[in-house]
Amino acid sequence: MSPQKEEYQIFCNVCPRNCYDTCSIKTYVKNDKIQFIEGSSDSTFTRGGLCVKGYSYVRRVYSKDRIKYPMRQVKRKSGNWERISWDEALGTISKKIHTLNEKDGSLLGLCLATGSGNHGVTNNSPHGMMSSLGHTTRTVGTPCWPAGIDAQTYDMGAMWCNDPEDLIKSRYIILWGVNPAWCSIHTMKYIYEAQERGAKILTIDPVFTQTAAKSNLFWQIKTGTDGALALGMARHIIDSGLVDSEFLTN
Ligand code: SF4
Known part of the structure; x- marks a missing residue:
């Protein structure tokens, strides 16, 4: 029932x-x-x-391995951890920050690197705490999203994207180095829908992925040859007179 x-x-x-x-x-x-x-x-x-x-x-x-309390490694690199109280954890951290400030005369030696692995409270809340301290160091950029932003800005002049739902209106979809059948299952739903409406799906990947298995075409390139393939495709587009000059000029 x-x-x-x-x-x-x-x-x-x-x-x-x-x-x-x-x-x-x-x-x-x-x-x-x-x-x-x-x-x-x-x-x-x-x-x-x-x-x-x-x-x-x-x-x-509810995992028994979930970290729910402050833990301290008894000796660095020992892998030997002990539970400490919140007061002790916060006291230790604030003492280190004060010591750094007194020694350097600034907090630029204090660096926050949160990355973008998740966007929950634990990712964003330290930024407010760091800002309240004055000038500190933050890392900017990762090889992931900023690389995509740069690619779009160089190619299109701006970072813009269609809604993923627009995929179903495509007539040809190139999946280059991605495996949405495993990593983005909701996108895959729209890819299947586009395919049912007549779109051709091409997957380019050194690995025969599950997405490749579902595609109409699979180009299995050697690792690291993406650049050569992209340049070859660009050459073919130019030689065949398929360039949209007006778009490129404007
Ligand atoms: S697809 Fe999975 S990882 Fe992505 S938002 Fe949904 S539940 Fe989270």
Whole structure:
């Protein structure tokens, strides 16, 4: 018998991973414990459903390996960790910051590098704390998203993207070095829809991925030869008179 949803408190959440699906989640709680979660159909992009990482959130919350308290490595590189109190953890960190400030006369030696692995509270809240201290050092850029922004800016003059739902209107889709069948399952849904509407799908990858298996064409290039292939394609476009000069000029 399927569970009666009226029996649960239902909370609306969103997956904080750095994944543009940003899945809406419904969390079902009973007896102060998460019983299960499901993708929310309120999201027009995902239309409900999560990837396997999303569905594993329940296990993550109650995992015995989850770090819930401050831990200190007894000796550096020892791998030997002990639990300490919040007061001790905060006291140790603030003492180090004060020592640095007194020694250097500034806090530029204090660097915050949060990356973009997730966009939850734990990723963004340290920025406010660091700003409250005055001038500190922050790392900027990663080989991931900023590289994409640069590529779009050089190619198109600006960073703009279509809504992923627009994929279904495509007549030809090139999936270059991506494997959405594994890594972006909601995008794959729109790729299949485009294919059903007659679009041709080309996957370019050194590896025969599951996405490649579902594509109409698969170009299995050697690792590191993407640049040569891209230049060859550009040459062919120019030689065949397929260049949109007006677009390039403007
Ligand atoms: S597809 Fe998976 S990782 Fe991405 S937002 Fe949804 S649940 Fe999170």
